Amino acid sequence: MWTEANHVAAAICDQGDDAFRAELAAKVGDFLGEIRLEGKRFHHPLTLQFADAMIGHRLALIGDAAHGMHPIAGQGMNMGIRDVAALAEVIVDSLRLGLDAGGPDVLERYQRWRRFDTMLMLGVTDGLDRLFSNDVELLKHVRRIGLAAVHQLDHTKRFFMRHAMGLVGDLPRLMKGEAL
Template sequence: MLDVLVVGGGYVGLSAAVAIMQAAPHLAIEVIEAAPEEAWKKDPRASAIIAAATKMLDVFGLWDRIEPDAQPITRMIVTDSKTSDPVRPVFLTFDGAVEDGRPFAHMIPNVSMVAALRDACAERGITIHHGLRATGFRDTGPSAELTLSDGRVMASRLVVACDGVRSKLRDLAGIKTVTWQYGQSGIVTTVEHERPHEGVAEEHFLPAGPFAILPLKGNRSSLVWTERTEDADRLVASDDLLFEAELERRFGHKLGTIRATPDRRAFPLGLTLARAFIAPRLALAGDAAHGIHPISGQGLNLGFKDVAALAETVVEADRLGLDIGSVNVLERYQIWRRFDTFRMGVTTDVLNRLFSNDVTPIRVLRDFGLGVVDRIPGLKNYFIREAAGSSGQNRPRLLGGQSI
């Protein structure tokens, strides 16, 4: 029987396995991943990783491996305009540094992050089983039994569901969700440009939704481009000439000539919040617990916060000789993470509704609010520390760069 079985071999699942094993190497931990073994190498995307998450990766001994591929975000610019506006006034700017001079976020290619985490699993003896899905879940009392798509049954004292926003394991455990769709999709692609970005990230609030330009190594940027779903599907399916013409209208000419890479995808956007983060022998983490709008760039980082809190809960319970899969132990994790997650879900929902429209009175009000924040250094500093994960009295130790 295993001690911990993680379902989902992405960022969050691999981080959860490494975090627990790092502090409790005597525990037996394995990972179940639905995708084939080499699938992760084909992911062209990049993700924004906040400062607190880089500290956790440093504790794992992985940040030195990842940092050469990471692009620091040195500055953040926020504008609010229509696509047709010839000039986009800047309403809010953030300098990128937080405590210890560390940038508040880095952009990291997904393949670099997953490669480092997979290496960490291999070094710690954590087995990753590929091409398998959960088809059954049963609490037997002393353990949970997980039935897999190949018919195998695995038993573990604790199962951690990191299998995404449409989590099969969450459904098998009977955990309900609050869910609604925004009628928007996020187009994700990479753009090559003539001039250097100098580490500056930009978020343009346009009537259809936010258009985020996020710097990558070299003269490249990652885009998260929100459009109404029907328009996003049309753009992704269009030829390169039309796609780049529409892209240029939003991107502008400040970085010279631009060229979109062939890989572009559209992902439907919605809000999904699990009504409970735990069940007997089960804990939800990452998108299995919460899927939020990318307007704040915090979705993945909420998952890293889950990992830090869950690992600390499990490891401390194990040191006290407690049952790591019991509801009494897991309740601490749920209390720790639930409020923060619901607060972020509500915040992103409100921001998306506030900024994804072109109603003149609302636009005037929101631009006034952005301008007020920009003129109050203390308030700006609070927001940047919140975004970086550097604030909070009850922050898990890993997010502060401390071992459990």
């Protein structure tokens, strides 16, 4: 994935093949060899998105179908994996209890479980995107101080790393390496 400001992305996509290939090569380098273009180019604005409900009648949304976020450090994929693990757990638990795995109570448990984590990560990634994607002098200064502080404080750095890796919170058993 290649991210640019919306107006820049549109201009890059509108370039001819040679100019586009040169722009792409400047971004990714040449370590994989010559770049050959295949298919149509397109761009899509990255926006904060979330479904009003993660469940419906015998339906559960997971991953990007339930929430869309800026691709900071692969958090969208991490969230999707946690969604799958949580849904698998509530389904297996319901089957063990003889319940309807697609019933409203079971699906509601999944939605309640995932809603807080999802909204928290959406807020964090959106906030980080807004913080780091502007040239406001005061925010540049705040960023430098914040990054320096996190770098110097090992506990704080570990806290952020554990959150980014999805190792904090009410984790599904699969995320903890446990069997269902």
